[in-house]
Amino acid sequence: MKATVKIMHISDIHADETTADKLNLRIKTFLSDIDQYRGEIDLVVVTGDIALSGKADQFKLAEKIVFDPLLARLQLSRNKIFFAPGNHDIDRGRISIPEDVGVKKLLLEQNDASTYFKDKTGFSRLENYFNFLEQFYSPKKNFAGKVFDINYMPIGLGILNSSWLCSGNDDKNNLHISEYQVAEVLTNIDSALLKIGIMHHPSDWFSNYEQRYVISELKRQFDIIITGHLHENVSRGEITPQYNTILLTSPSLYNNYCDEFLGYNLYNIDLSKNTLTAIYKKYMKGRNAYDRDTEYALNGEHEFELKTKSPMLFSKSILCQKINLLNTEIEKSLKSQLALYQNLPDPILVTPKLSSLTWKSDKKISTPITGDPTKLSAKHVFIYAPKDMGKTVLMKSSVAKINQSYFVEKSGPISAYIDLAFKDHDKNQLEEQVKDKISETSITNHISEVHIFIDNINIKNLNQLSTLNDISEDFPQWKFIVAIENDFVMEAIRRNDKYKTWEFYEVMPWGPSRIREFTTKFFEAAGIKIDVDAAFNFICHSLRNEGVKNFV
Known part of the structure; x- marks a missing residue:
């Protein structure tokens, strides 16, 4: 018996009405491939760039072409798919240039972006993304994180917004998560024994201060960090005296400009062995099909050792x-x-006394026990x-x-x-x-x-x-x-x-109380309406007629 968690990771969809036909073709191939995982996947994570340019109709297009059929194929409900925003999910037309320039200039001096994230500075650029989440989930979901049981294991999924200050080509080494956001997410998943963080940008896209302090804290606190953005597979386990974390990045699921690096990943977490096996799936344009990416990894997969942050509680x-x-x-x-x-589809149990x-003096004394x-x-x-x-x-x-x-x-x-x-x-x-x-x-x-x-x-x-x-x-x-x-x-x-x-x-012979209990449960399970007292009396009478006397 295996204790496993299976996660599907997709990223960078770039949905847009102008390329909807091609998107639809590529997604149909993807959907055909994931048919083999029907009923096997526990969670789906989407690490950003749902839309091409953060427009409301682009999110609706992705929902219609990608997410709804994806969930139907995998037989999952909407509360089993989770999103993190990407740089393409911002609407650049909603960026206040003076505010943006001013905040980024101040952060060069102050470093910690917590005050600005807490005040939701710059969040207007993600308004369409947040509106999409509001209508996608019913009732409203906590966007910061969630703890849920998979096979009786409390799994924490922390959702991090790395795109709230994205604005253009100079994003690299200028992005911020903020210490406040990390603390908020960790509070939401504090009870989890296995903590998984998802965000769009890999760890080397943040400011020097963030990489040194905030990203290091992420790696100390999370067992697994899942990202997108790079449009290619990048997976590694980082082991230092401070942390031991698995970092996973998925390629783009769709890119109108290039079909060479499309794909998605599967992560099989075996909790009994403390391992994570990443399976890399790549789009093969010549065959119009998905297959294991054997160019990236032997047999298209790689096994990582999973070092949980709470080994004793995890083991228990x-x-x-x-x-x-x-x-x-x-x-x-x-x-x-x-x-x-009993000839019943759901048999009943009456435990003997x-x-x-x-x-x-060699005489047996039988004393009924209670409890x-x-x-x-x-x-x-x-x-x-x-x-x-x-x-x-x-x-x-x-x-x-x-x-x-x-x-x-x-x-x-x-x-x-x-x-x-x-x-x-x-x-x-x-x-x-x-x-x-x-x-x-x-x-x-x-x-x-x-x-x-x-x-x-x-x-x-x-x-x-x-x-x-x-x-x-x-x-x-x-x-x-x-x-x-x-x-x-x-x-x-x-x-x-x-x-x-x-x-x-x-074991004692059945007495009247056991017979009555069985009679009542049996006819209820069989869906037969009957006078239980009459049935009980009939059974007792029949037993006596057969010479059974010691049942009372």
């Missing part, structure tokens, strides 16, 4: 995610088994359950409850279910089975206690029980819960001093 969150995925698999297996008997077993059966004991446990009494349902549902509790509380034990399928296993085999289950969640380094539910043990070979007892002494953090179907075996076990520290339970 990954563990929670894996446990939840395992829990889902257990629940699916349980439902699949129940569906065979337990009673604790003690002996006094959560997943908290049976601090010791190892044997559960006696004759065939078809629901032991597997009990064990799988208990595993699911324990893991769900860990997933919610992020503390306590976790559990695993092991089906021995009535086969013989020596100590090494049994130990290996347990370790394999544990390694699926990497829990050995994180959890102090593991509850291991052993089902379908071969009672003809009681040496396996002795072996389990030996393993439990070798691994005190492992707690075994072993199901036994045969009452003679149970009697032999309880007389053996080797198991004197173990506790004993048994």
